[in-house]
């Protein structure tokens with residue numbers, strides 16, 4: 001069905017947040033070509049059901065495959081939590097068993113045991129990521145001795161998307177959600193920013209964090225994990241084109257994407273509007 005046997009790395013997110021992951025990946029693996037796809041017309045995914053997030057994510061991944069991508073990173077935690085497994089186990093085989101889709105949750109979880117001394121970890125994410133318990137399940141498999149508490153922060157994505165992440169409103173919601181997380185477990189010494197948008201709130205989060213708590217932002221880790229994956233999988237590495245080009249696709253207006261993407265990227269980009277449903 002999908003015949004092209006070489007092409008770029010695809011990076012998918014429900015909106016702009018995945019640009020924080022793309023930035024880190026391009027720092028570590030600058031030689032490859034990339035296609036970023038933001039489903040901005042249907043963002044946010046956070047409050048949506050499993051079925052809907054799966055359907056939207058499947059459409060996006062298929063489109064990236066049609067564009068020639070051989071490997072797609074689901075930069076979005078919500079999509080990784082709700083759609084990755086089904087796509088890997090059901091859809092990939094039907095489309096092209098040689099292509100791959102990877103998420104952001106597993107590489108993040110892999111480093112938590114090293115980061116935490118108290119073995120009490122907090123996860124901040126969208127309502128969808130937290131209610132899926134994906135982090136808890138993955139941590140229980142790898143590090144059953146770690147206690148995990150999740151806190152949904154439904155206002156944080158809108159604050160970032162609306163460029164309000166330095167506003168007093170951001171202070172209010174950041175403090176509120178952190179207080180609620182520490183009420184659940186006062187022994188937490190490591191907090192995962194389990195949403196691609198949250199790194200933009202990092203200064204505010206640090207301001208309200210108790211001393212000695214490590215804040216873990218997953219971009220660098222996802223990039224390192226991808227580098228390691230490609231090192232271990234020459235068959236995939238050899239399918240990836242190396243032209244140092246990045247294309248940007250959005251399901252919303254291209255103009256709007258370029259404008260907001262400038263919060264996340266320090267370069268001028270050209271953007272194409274596409275439809276994936």
Ligand code: DGL
Nearest residue numbers: 014044045046077078196
């Ligand atoms: N990018 C998504 C994530 O990492 C959050 C944005 C959304 O709700 O769509 O979970």
